[in-house]
Every structure is written in structure tokens, then in C-alpha cells.
Amino acid sequence: MIRLDTVSKVYTRGARPALDNVSVEIERGDFVFLVGSSGSGKSTFLKLILREERPTAGDVYVAGRHLNRLSSWRVPHLRREIGAVFQDFRLLPNKTVYQNVAFALQVIGKSKREIHQNVPEMLELVGLAGKERRLPHELSGGEQQRVAIARAFVNHPPILLCDEPTGNLDPGTSVGIMRLLDRINRTGTTVLMATHDDEIVDQMRKRVIELKGGHLVRDQDRGVYGLETV
């Protein structure tokens, strides 16, 4: 589903590479944590998958597409196959919960009928049924993140990228979000989540990819946050 083949990324010539010769393969339906401290290359990793950046060397394949060769006008089609969730939610403050989720479908040209059908379904799935008409500031952080997840997933993309989705949430709320992501993963969606949250990683016991200074230092099935000596 996602494959990085000896990928390096250098932002400014001469500087230390943000990613250095990284090779990773993520299968369809995987749940993968991407861990590492700030500046380890996590964000670059995600940006390469979203084709916000191009690799300096190596090849990136996502959802059957070779991103190195993807022309810029086809990038939107790639992004429709990747849902993205961020630490800061990125909701539109003047739109209601329903409108925020519907917006994602509107702007890719879905019909009114599809929107009417999919949006309530999705809000039901993320546990926000009954709060359709609330504005983001009337919701708790956890609820806002649920809206963001609903928006990212309403188009049923095969891949969900989460960049520190629990970074702004307290541990109790985070557990709820993780349950939701787990449910989404069980529908066959590939979930790749960058995080600092060791508790969550330790609890979930999923595959862990760890980056350090741009190098891949660990790729472990059913791993924990800290480096385990096996």
C-alpha cells in the first residue's frame, strides 16, 4: 500500500538529510506507529506520502502510484485516497460539524445525495450523532478530533495518515480516539500514525517504525515505544 524504497530527502543542499536511505513497506490493512523525537523525520515521511514533498533520492509508491512520476495535476486524485488527521484538528470555525464533514465531499464534487447519505453515517461512526449542528468551539478537544477524523474518512480512503492526533488531548480522551482509529483500521483501512505518545504505543502493541535523525532505526511488529532489547 505504501512503499518507500531507499528514500532520502535533503531540504537544503549541504544540510543533514531529513530522511536518509529509508526503506519501508506497509501492507494494506496495517496499523503502523511512526515514532521518533522531533526532527527525526516523521513529518517528512508523511509529507512524502502525501506528495507535499518529493524525495531527493529513492522511490515512493502509494496506493499503486509511483509518486516520483506523478504529474502535479494527478496529485488531487492521490489525496482522495489518503485521509489526513492532524494534531491541531484544522476544522473550519464558522461551519457546523455537519458542514465541516460535508465540505470534504463537496470540494471533490460529490453529489448532494451522497453527502446526505455519507455524512450522518460517518458522524454516527465517530460517535457524534446528535451534534451535527454544533460549531467547533462548542465541542471538546476529543470531539473536535472526531470531527476531523470523520472528515478525513468520510470519503472512505484506503489510507489514513494521522500526525500526532492525540497530541492535544488528555490521556482519557486519547484512548477514545485510539479506539476509533482501531475500528477504522478493522474496516481494512491502512492507518499510519505518527506519535510521541508512548503509553498509547505500548498499549496497542502494533507495528512500530522508529526514525532517528533521518535513519530508520527500528521496524518491529507488535512493538512498544521505547527501544526494546530483544
Added chain:
Amino acid sequence: MRLRFIMGEVWTGLRRNSTMALSVVLVTFVSLTFVGAAALTQMQVQQLKDAWYGKVEVSIFLCPENSLFEQCAGGAVTTVQEDEIRAVLEEGSVSDLVDEVYYETREEVFENIVAADSTGVYSQLDAADLGPVFRVKLADPEQFQVVADATSGLAGVEEVKDQREVFDQLFTFLNAATFVAAGLAAVMMLAAVLLITTTIRLSALSRRRETTIMRMVGSSKSLIQMPFMLEGAVAATAGAVLAIGGLWLGTRYLVEDWLTGSIAWVDYVGREDVWTVAPWLVAIAVGLAALASLVTLGRYTRA
């Protein structure tokens, strides 16, 4: 769905940036009024040329008895010389340029002068003081110089004059006016482009959240950019419509009522000419907006 979405976005953008939008409307209004005025002036020039050049004649003044001109030192024109000149006009090298030749005798010239003179000064003259004149109507009035060159050196010719010289001053003035209007229009259009650029930029910045999300969920570049482009185009077109209205009122009241009332013998441009110019003004407005979008959007709504 998309159309409604785009229209909704355009409306929101215009409302949110209403003062900027208004300034775009006003600047395009003023600049396009100048463009339109320049175009109408040129149409007026062309119309006058068409109307007048058909009527004007070349006058070949023949030597009178006591001419002060050097080429008439030989005394008054003789009948032989007159025939030679006529031969050049009617059978010679320039005959194909000449439509008609009319010979005005001394007496006729005198009568005409006296008739046109309200002061009475010219009636003191005597017909014998004047020379006869060939009035030549040209097939193509623009070819005056060729006819003048062919005849001015001939014996018995005092002076060759083109009535166009009288009008040319007016045309020079109108052309200068056109240049001034066009120059001002150019400056104003530059201002309009810069202003539209700023408007689009502000609008794009104030809707950064939306465009970021649109990009993220995979909406096409055209859908992201279209509202901003249309915003500029709508405002600029509104300016063009105002300019057309202004020109229409100008021709209706200034030209058709006032000028026609005061100098009636001139054939003026009218409201129908404004309609000829109108589509061009709208096209220019849309072009300005498109130009502004082109230089702005790539930078502010990255895909």
C-alpha cells in the same frame, strides 16, 4: 454542485473583502472609461475622415497678374499653360488618381471669395488681381501628395493646396487627445492589475484554512483557484459595466445633446458606437483579472 459551491465561495469572498472589491470596481471603471473614450475618439476621427475627405478637393491656384510667388515671375498663367496642367491631371501620370477636374475662372473665384466674406474687405479687390483655380477631386484623398508633386512644378501654377490641411489640425488634436486618454488608461489599468492582485492575495490568505483543507482532501487545483479568479473577474466586470454606462451617458448627454446642439454640422459618434466598444471593454476587464490571477494564484494556493 461545484458551480454552486464556487458561486457561494465567490460571494463570501466578495462580501468579506467588500472594500477591496469596491476599489477594484472603481479603478477598472475609471481605467476602462479612459480606454472607451480613447476608442470613441478614434472612431470619431475615422468618421470625420470618411465624411470630409470625400468632400475635400485639391486646389491648384494658377498665377495671377502680379503674384508675389517666384514661380509666377513670368506673369499670369496663359491658356497654353492651363491646357498643359489640365493634360497632366486628366491624361498624364496622375490621371488615375483624379476623379474630376473643375476649372474656376478669375471671376468665379472672386465671386466665391466675396460671397464667403462677411467683413467686406475682399470686395475691394478686383477679379483681375486673382488667378483662376483648378479644383481637383481625387479618387483617393490620401493620395494628395502625389498629385501635388506632379502639378506644383508646372509653369503657371502658383500654389497647390489641400483642404485637408484645415482638418488635419483638428485630427492632430483629436489624436493627441486619444494618446492622453490611452496613456492615462494604461496607468490606471496597471493600477487595476495591482489592485486585483492584492485583492486576490488577501482573499486567498483569509481563506487559507479552507484552501489547505481542500488541498488535503484532494480537490482539484482549478476548484481551489476558481473562486479567487472569479472574484477578481466579477469585480473587474462590474467596473467595465460602470464604464460602459458612463460612456453611454457621456455620448447621450455630452455628444448627442450638447455638442450636436452647439456645432451641428459635424457627424458625431453616438450611443450605438458605445455598444461597439462595450464588448471590448468587458474583454479587457476579464483579461486584466486573468492577468492578475496568473501572477498571484500560483504562489498563494499551492497544490
